[in-house]
Amino acid sequence: MAKPLKDVIRDDPKKIFGLNTADANISKAYLSTAFITLLIGGILGLLQGLQRAGLMELPAFLNYYQVLTAHGILLILIFTAAFTIGYLYAGFSHTIGGLLPKVRKMAWTGFGLILVGVVLVVATILFNEASVLYTFYPPMAASPVFYIGLVFVVLGIWSNCFGVFINYNHWRKNHKGQVTPLFAFFTMGVFVLWFFGSLGVTYEVLTLIPWSLGWKETVNVMVSRTLFWSFGHTLVNIWYIVATSAWYVAIPKIIGGRLFSDKLARVVVILLVILNIPGGFHHQIIDPGITESIKFLHVFMSVSIAFPSLMTAFAMFAVMERAGRKHGGKGLFGWLKKLPWGDVRFLAPMIAMIAFIPGGAGGLINTSNQINQVIHNTLWVVGHFHITVGVSVVLTFFGICYFLIPFISKRKLTPQMNKLGIIQTIVWTVGMLLMAGSQHMVGLLGDPRRTSYTTYGDHETALSWIPYEYVMGIGATLLLLGIIIQVYAVFNMMFFAPKGETEFPIGESEDDALPTPLWTERWSLWIILMLMVVAMAYVVPIVDFVVNGSPGSPPIKTW
Amino acid sequence: MHRLEEIWLALSGGILIIFMVIVGYQGFALGMNPPSNMETIDPQKVDEIEPFDEPGVYKRGENEYEVIMTLQTFSFNPGDIEIPAGAEVTFTMTSKDVTHGFQVAGTNINAMVMPGRIQKITHTFDEPGNYLVLCNEYCGAGHQLMSTEITVK
Numbered sequence: 052m053a054k055p056l057k058d059v060i061r062d063d064p065k066k067i068f069g070l071n072t073a074d075a076n077i078s079k080a081y082l083s084t085a086f087i088t089l090l091i092g093g094i095l096g097l098l099q100g101l102q103r104a105g106l107m108e109l110p111a112f113l114n115y116y117q118v119l120t121a122h123g124i125l126l127i128l129i130f131t132a133a134f135t136i137g138y139l140y141a142g143f144s145h146t147i148g149g150l151l152p153k154v155r156k157m158a159w160t161g162f163g164l165i166l167v168g169v170v171l172v173v174a175t176i177l178f179n180e181a182s183v184l185y186t187f188y189p190p191m192a193a194s195p196v197f198y199i200g201l202v203f204v205v206l207g208i209w210s211n212c213f214g215v216f217i218n219y220n221h222w223r224k225n226h227k228g229q230v231t232p233l234f235a236f237f238t239m240g241v242f243v244l245w246f247f248g249s250l251g252v253t254y255e256v257l258t259l260i261p262w263s264l265g266w267k268e269t270v271n272v273m274v275s276r277t278l279f280w281s282f283g284h285t286l287v288n289i290w291y292i293v294a295t296s297a298w299y300v301a302i303p304k305i306i307g308g309r310l311f312s313d314k315l316a317r318v319v320v321i322l323l324v325i326l327n328i329p330g331g332f333h334h335q336i337i338d339p340g341i342t343e344s345i346k347f348l349h350v351f352m353s354v355s356i357a358f359p360s361l362m363t364a365f366a367m368f369a370v371m372e373r374a375g376r377k378h379g380g381k382g383l384f385g386w387l388k389k390l391p392w393g394d395v396r397f398l399a400p401m402i403a404m405i406a407f408i409p410g411g412a413g414g415l416i417n418t419s420n421q422i423n424q425v426i427h428n429t430l431w432v433v434g435h436f437h438i439t440v441g442v443s444v445v446l447t448f449f450g451i452c453y454f455l456i457p458f459i460s461k462r463k464l465t466p467q468m469n470k471l472g473i474i475q476t477i478v479w480t481v482g483m484l485l486m487a488g489s490q491h492m493v494g495l496l497g498d499p500r501r502t503s504y505t506t507y508g509d510h511e512t513a514l515s516w517i518p519y520e521y522v523m524g525i526g527a528t529l530l531l532l533g534i535i536i537q538v539y540a541v542f543n544m545m546f547f548a549p550k551g552e553t554e555f556p557i558g559e560s561e562d563d564a565l566p567t568p569l570w571t572e573r574w575s576l577w578i579i580l581m582l583m584v585v586a587m588a589y590v591v592p593i594v595d596f597v598v599n600g601s602p603g604s605p606p607i608k609t610w
Numbered sequence: 611m612h613r614l615e616e617i618w619l620a621l622s623g624g625i626l627i628i629f630m631v632i633v634g635y636q637g638f639a640l641g642m643n644p645p646s647n648m649e650t651i652d653p654q655k656v657d658e659i660e661p662f663d664e665p666g667v668y669k670r671g672e673n674e675y676e677v678i679m680t681l682q683t684f685s686f687n688p689g690d691i692e693i694p695a696g697a698e699v700t701f702t703m704t705s706k707d708v709t710h711g712f713q714v715a716g717t718n719i720n721a722m723v724m725p726g727r728i729q730k731i732t733h734t735f736d737e738p739g740n741y742l743v744l745c746n747e748y749c750g751a752g753h754q755l756m757s758t759e760i761t762v763k
Contacts, residue, residue: 114751116748116751116753182750182751184748188708188709188747190653190707190708190709190725191708191709191749191750271726272653272709272724272725272726273724273726273727276709276724312612315615335722336644337644337645337720337721337722338646338722338724338727339645339646339647339648339649339721339722339723339724339727339728339729340646340647340648340650340724340727341646342646342648343637343638343643343644343646346643346644346646347633347634347637347638347643350630350633351630354626354629354630355626357622357626358619358622358623358626361618361619361622362615362619365614365615365618365619366615369612369614369615415629419629419633420633420636420637420642420643420644421633421636421637421642421643421644421718423644424644424645424718424720425718425720427711427720427746428711428713428720428746428747429713429746496715496716497713497715497716497742498715499711499713499744499745499746500746501746501747501748501753502746502748502753502754503753503754504754505754505755505757507742507744507757508757510740510742510757510759511740512715512716512741512742513715513742599648599650600650600726601650601651601652601653601726601727602652602653602654602726603653603726604653604654604725604726605654607707607708609683609707609708609749609750609751610750610751
């Protein structure tokens with residue numbers, strides 16, 4: 052698919068080195084927002100970890116549940132969204148030769164909407180009007196301003212979604228008979244899933260606004276919860292596609308190898324888009340009001356997401372083995388030694404991929420009927436998402452920064468910065484191992500999640516959890532240190548590193564690779580299939596909640 | 611597709627299918643499905659509706675008990691339950707306000723209790739001891755205080 056590198060440099064040097072300033076500014080704005088959010092969210096995370104272990108007391112004006120709500124929303128929603136847009140828009144612009152002016156405007160509009168949304172949401176949390184956590188399950192009711200803020204955030208994300216759709220179609224019209232660059236394909240997958248995955252929760256929030264204002268008396272609790280999770284878990288898989296885009300596209304180039312199979316990567320994206328939305332249902336395995344057979348269908352639908360992940364595992368190890376052998380690695384595992392372990396752009400995503408092995412296995416546990424009952428709503432779940440999101444996704448994001456940020460700011464990645472990145476990666480990995488490891492273990496013993504420090508009246512079972520909570524606190528401390536290093540590195544590379552050129556690594560196919568078939572580009576078909584899968588999963592239970600449901604619940608404030 | 615990749619995917623698919631067969635067998639042949647009771651109730655009138663107008667522990671047969679329980683911020687009613695060892699206990703529960711979780715640490719008892727829904731979960735306590743019951747779904751400012759005990763003699 053790609054022209055030889057030197058031809059590309061001759062024809063259009065910008066395509067390799069640096070981004071046009073207008074597009075780079077969009078990415079800089081989003082990435083700055085992402086890392087300021089990360090710093091605030093990380094400080095809140097440490098406060099939580101120390102409070103939970105009983106090592107410090109929070110003041111009344113900023114209690115544990117306020118901190119938990121803000122930590123969840125800032126990191127789960129804002130940090131990841133801002134990073135994803137900043138990164139994907141840069142790579143998208145880079146691989147398709149620049150954004151259209153109107154798409155740039157849409158990205159800036161989105162940026163403004165997200166900022167307004169964040170301010171409204173954070174303000175209501177600070178005034179203690181919205182201690183409802185990231186899931187905001189009704190009938191617990193926050194101030195209407197909180198829900199209105201969420202609507203602004205969603206509109207901001209949609210503005211970026213439509214920008215990508217427009218630019219993608221524009222490229223396709225002007226390149227008849229060609230497949231889009233792989234990175235652009237990943238970008239399209241992410242924004243398609245983001246748009247369709249957020250429709251359910253948007254409907255939920257739009258029903259909660261009149262309800263919290265008192266214009267509507269009651270709300271159907273089961274419907275709200277189900278619509279929330281149709282988005283709540285899809286979001287996790289959106290980040291996961293973002294992370295895998297770097298695994299598939301950038302890693303082969305960084306380690307001096309080639310893409311394993313361009314077609315396989317696209318099939319993985321298509322499968323993740325089609326299969327993902329019903330995956331959220333496993334959060335409701337021990338809920339009342341859903342029949343056993345529907346729950347079993349959902350176990351099947353959630354487990355099927357493992358299949359594209361296993362394809363990814365094969366492809367990544369194949370890429371690494373081939374590259375290692377090309378550089379002289381011998382024997383069964385000799386190729387491992389030939390990989391660039393000292394390059395943070397490889398080390399961070401590599402640890403992220405390794406973490407996905409226990410992370411994925413834990414995911415299968417969470418999604419299956421009986422075992423879920425053992426760990427549901429315990430700290431195990433918190434450990435699971437800190438190992439998957441906190442390592443597999445976020446450590447990949449960190450690794451991406453070391454080429455992305457010098458690339459957009461036309462600066463160099465210095466050896467010193469690379470070394471700092473390696474230290475950061477190690478601090479982060481150890482911090483997560485301690486924190487997520489102890490959370491997994493104490494969760495198996497029954498320690499609940501989303502609960503401030505308590506010994507339940509010095510019950511001996513609860514007292515036996517305390518040592519694990521101390522380890523969590525130590526892990527949280529290391530993690531904040533890791534965040535401080537990372538935020539320093541990001542802003543240093545954005546504004547102060549020496550001027551120069553850094554490459555955005557885009558892997559090339561093997562010389563004998565077969566051309567990628569054009570049918571992979573049929574997005575209308577993938578969207579129809581996705582909607583069919585969503586209908587299969589949700590029509591029966593939601594109709595049942597509405598038709599056979601109980602009278603709804605009025606808004607209740609319990610904090 | 612690559613030959614080794616085909617083998618890998620066939621093995622992966624096979625493992626996932628075996629996994630599903632085990633989950634399905636445990637659920638439908640051994641009756642180990644998660645709590646999924648389908649009855650509904652008006653969440654604003656729980657106190658007036660049977661059986662929740664009289665929460666308590668009831669003996670339902672030889673070695674069989676039923677606990678009729680309401681959950682509300684931030685307590686379980688009834689609390690401090692006593693049960694003889696080896697008895698099969700069914701907890702029939704509903705919430706009077708927000709969503710709560712019902713978990714007995716050290717057992718597989720774990721269920722969501724939602725307003726508007728009646729939830730049931732059955733367990734046999736073989737080991738005597740003092741079990742910690744707690745709410746594991748955030749329910750407000752006093753969530754961390756919401757607990758009680760089951761004493762098995």
